[in-house]
Amino acid sequence: MQVSVETTSGLERRLIVGVPAERIDSAVNSKLQKASKTVRLDGFRPGKVPMKVMRQRFGESVRMEVLGEVMNESFYEAIQQQDLKPAGQPAIEPKSMEAGRDLEYVATFEVFPEIELKDYSSIKVVKPVAEVTDADIDKMIDNLREQRATYETVERAAQDGDQVVIDYLGTKDGEAFEGGAAEDSNLVLGSGQMIPGFEDGIVGMKAGEEKVLSLSFPEDYHSEELKGAAVEFKINLKEVKEKAQPELNDEFFKLFGVEEGGMDAFRAEVKKNMDGQLESAVENRIKQQIMDGVLDVHSDLQVPKALISQEIDALRNQQLQQFGDLAKQINAKDIFPDEVFAENAERRVKLGLVLNELVSKEGIEADADKVRETIEKMAASYDDAEQVVNWYYSNPQQLQGIESLVVENQVVDNLLEKAQVSEETSSYEKVMSPPEEEAAEDE
Template identity: 45%
Template sequence: MQVSVETTSQIERRVKVQVPATEVDQAVAARLKDTAKNVRLNGFRQGRVPMAVVRQRYGRGVRNEVVGELMRERYVQAITQESLNPAGNPQIEPTVDEDGKDLEFVATLEIYPQIELNGIEGTDVERPVVDISDADVDEMIDTLRKQHATWEEVEREAADGDQVTIDFQGYIGGEPFEGGSAENHDLVLGSGSFIPGFEEQLSGAQAGDDTEIKVTFPEDYQAENLAGQEAAFKVKVHKVSAQQLPAYDASFFEQFGVEDGSEETFRAEVRKNMQREADKAIDNRVKQQVLEALKRVNDIPVPQSLVEQEIDGLKRQAAQQFGLGEDFDVSQLPNELFSEQGKSRVQVGLLLAEVIKVNEIDASDDEIRAKVEEVAQQYQEPGQVVDYYMNNEQLKNQIKSSILEDKAVDQLLEQANVQDVPMSYEEALQAAQQQPESDEGADDAEADETPSEDETKA
């Protein structure tokens, strides 16, 4: 076997392979001999069909099978021989495939980039410092009560915070448009769930009212055919409902696992959960800045095959997030929506892997268990969650990867200029969400890998 490698870009290689004709012919002859044993043709007993007939009828198909197998086998041997580290699957095309001639084929592949890692020395990183106040706890409790509120129909004009049940039909230029209608839709006024101006114009409406609302879709609206368009909506109001908050008592506290029904215990649990969210937000905000700095000083080429794999994963996440169902064909989602994010995530992954390799970062079993126990604290039966994780190698490896990544970020953080910045609880959560669009979701792995309560009991 003869092999030559052509460098076509920093990360693309064209591997040319030549396989002697004798090897191909021998492999084809052996396969035809095996095929002949099972051939059934009129006028011949099974296994007694002349080889010339077998070759005439099955020769081309058998050769195609053998050549396909040989190209895959010799490709693996070639990249091993040439010490190539492929990223994704190659494109393999035969260039000479004729009886009696040496088989020649070309494999075009991407390889992992060679990275000469640059540090982030001198980078300024802001680290939020959060002190959760009693007022923050009060606000969170108010939010929890609203989340568990019920709605009671009232006979009065709708006001901000009320829920109206409506039918509506939207028109642009006097013509109905797709997706612009609904029946018996519940809308909370002031929630901001509809386009600007829609909810405000329903303030003061009463059950039985028929009204027309005029709005303009935002210029950046996700449906391009509607962006910037003026629209009119005919609206029928069926009823107005007022929010009824649950009583602030032991029964309410018990819904959140506070078995003693004590307000003091409930507030302590709320504060603890808020602190956990704040700590996660702080870590995410710091991590975003570190990773952005790492990408900025290491502009490496990214294999498109890896980007495509990442895009496919992002599509599946999006389909799950929007409840499109397991049978939804994610290929319907355009790649352009995810390409920048996919490229950024691949770049970050390659760079972090290099940081881990260069610094010989590892995670012990004790560290993995400690992380699992931390994750398990958000469940009512932490022990079951710990057992579930520790008995699942895939989940353990995911946790280990998360630990390695955090250690890599900490290693990089030592090179940066870190400045503590006091923030309120809400400010810290908002700061963590203000990450570059290309990296949104990069910190969701831990959430994605967390099992449901039912899974831990399976």
């Protein structure tokens, strides 16, 4: 077998493979002889069909089958011979397939890049130092009460923050328009759910009152027909409800697993959960900075387009899961074109390649104690933690996911030892806020 390799551009390789005709002919003859023992043809006894007849009837189809198999087999033989590591499937173009002649084809594909591990001492990491204060706990408890708030009917005029039950009918030039009417609709005033002026116009109304609001749709409204349109809404207010937060009592505490101990025990449980959240958030901040630093150090690393394409498809499929059964009825690439995920996909592929190389070169394996610790930490929030732990250890796929997470954390720890680490005094609220919000606050 003759093999030659050309580098066309970057990571792309062009492999020219020649396979002797004898290999093809031998494989064709072998398949025809094997088939002749079982094939049934009129005029011949089973197993007695002459090879001449077999070649006339099945020779061409068997040859095409053999060519496909040989191209596949010889391609993998060729890349092993040339010590190449393809990323993605090759594009194979036959050049010579005539009977009696050597098979020749061209395989074009990308290879994994050679990754040279860098000096990571230039990576800078700022570790936020914060603690959960009494004020943070008070705010969290208020949030928990707010999440479980209910609305109770009141006999007064509607105010911001109230929930109202309304019928409404919208008209444009005296004609009702699509989507402009509803009955027994629940609306929280001040939520911004409706167009400007709608909710403000209901403030001050009482149950049983009717009102007509003259409003205009925003110029950037999604419906072309209604962009900037002057409309009227006839409002019939049926009920006004005031938000009521639950009392801080034993019944409320039980919702969070606190059966006894009252307020002190409840605050201690809230603080415990907040401490855990803060610890995870700090770890994630550090990990993010490490990953960003690794990408900066390897900014010139080329990655295979085939791997980026695969990652784009994976990210798109994750996004489509939120559509449930509807995902089967839509064209995914129309709603989520490749460009939406391209940057993130390239980042993930590049990080994956570098981290895998680090794992390989440093000989990092998942530490069994850390795997156990991670699983127990995840199981702690369940009533029967031991059952959850056993479930992970009896489920190879789930266990592998935890081991991969532990290896990633060990890589981060490894890089953290090489990086320049400083500390910065912060707060629970700041550490827990998304990075983009924190950046906006700093500005």
